[in-house]
Amino acid sequence: GQSWAYTGKEGENSWATKYSFCGGVYQSPLDFHGSILQYDSTLKPIQLYGYNASSTDYFTVSNNGHTVSVSLPPSMYIEIPPFRYIAAQLHFHWGSLAGHEGSEHCIGGKRFPAEMHIVHYNSKYVDIGTAMEVADGLAVLGILIEVGSFNPAYENIISQLAHIKFKGQKFNIPGFNVRHLVPERLDEYYRYEGSLTTPPCNPSVLWSVFRNPVFISEEQLHLLETALYCTDQNSSAPVEMTDNYRTLQQEGDRLVSVSFRE
Numbered sequence: 001g002q003s004w005a006y007t008g009k010e011g012e013n014s015w016a017t018k019y020s021f022c023g024g025v026y027q028s029p030l031d032f033h034g035s036i037l038q039y040d041s042t043l044k045p046i047q048l049y050g051y052n053a054s055s056t057d058y059f060t061v062s063n064n065g066h067t068v069s070v071s072l073p074p075s076m077y078i079e080i081p082p083f084r085y086i087a088a089q090l091h092f093h094w095g096s097l098a099g100h101e102g103s104e105h106c107i108g109g110k111r112f113p114a115e116m117h118i119v120h121y122n123s124k125y126v127d128i129g130t131a132m133e134v135a136d137g138l139a140v141l142g143i144l145i146e147v148g149s150f151n152p153a154y155e156n157i158i159s160q161l162a163h164i165k166f167k168g169q170k171f172n173i174p175g176f177n178v179r180h181l182v183p184e185r186l187d188e189y190y191r192y193e194g195s196l197t198t199p200p201c202n203p204s205v206l207w208s209v210f211r212n213p214v215f216i217s218e219e220q221l222h223l224l225e226t227a228l229y230c231t232d233q234n235s236s237a238p239v240e241m242t243d244n245y246r247t248l249q250q251e252g253d254r255l256v257s258v259s260f261r262e
């Protein structure tokens with residue numbers, strides 16, 4: 001489709017001219033801060049199914065010019081009663097060597113080094129394109145990423161980035177257990193109604209952002225921040241893929257439900 005970027009003429013302040021939802025309501029990401037949080041005792045632990053993909057399955061890792069995405073099999077899904085949401089793909093948002101802060105959601109004003117999104121669509125819709133167009137179509141899991149010790153699960157993806165340095169490149173990798181990319185506590189998360197954080201910014205996402213971050217090493221983060229380009233292999237003006245996160249949006253009259261007390 002049309003082009004957009006995170007900086008320059010086609011940066012996020014111009015998204016709304018080409019993608020009207022981006023200037024609309026219920027936009028994401030948000031900063032999870034005291035005054036908009038509300039404890040909700042009815043929020044149950046997120047239920048993951050089929051996340052332990054077999055190594056005979058394969059995932060396709062792609063550079064789409066804006067992020068690195070990993071295709072996921074429809075045998076993977078989550079249940080958020082009363083609906084089942086089928087996995088589609090996961091992808092990342094990160095910063096740069098300069099800033100090292102590239103998460104989209106923030107907690108109490110703290111931006112994390114990076115964030116991973118696992119995108120699912122409501123099984124009541126025939127396909128993801130249809131689901132994107134309706135308010136209850138998508139459910140995205142947000143995983144905040146902190147710097148800590150080396151993470152072998154994330155290495156499954158990070159070790160492949162050299163194969164997809166340029167826009168349009170894809171590479172198949174053996175399936176692995178995606179559960180190991182997700183924090184331990186599936187019962188502690190922030191929940192709100194929001195949107196895609198990239199154009200076309202459809203307000204069709206039920207967000208669940210886990211309270212606890214996962215950890216990757218400084219070297220793994222450095223690779224994520226330096227390996228990829230937004231441009232294709234033949235470009236005469238290569239553009240590094242960094243700072244691919246959207247700024248914080250207005251919560252409007254929205255509250256964010258939290259599944260934990262303190």
Ligand SMILES: NS(=O)(=O)c1cc(-c2ccccc2)cc(-c2ccccc2)c1
Binds near residue numbers: 066117132196
């Ligand atoms: N950040 S996000 O979670 O809101 C998101 C979801 C989906 C998405 C993916 C499949 C089905 C439906 C929605 C795609 C992107 C995206 C990121 C970079 C470039 C282009 C698209 C981002």
Ligand SMILES: [Zn+2]
Binds near residue numbers: 091092117197
């Ligand atoms: Zn995302």
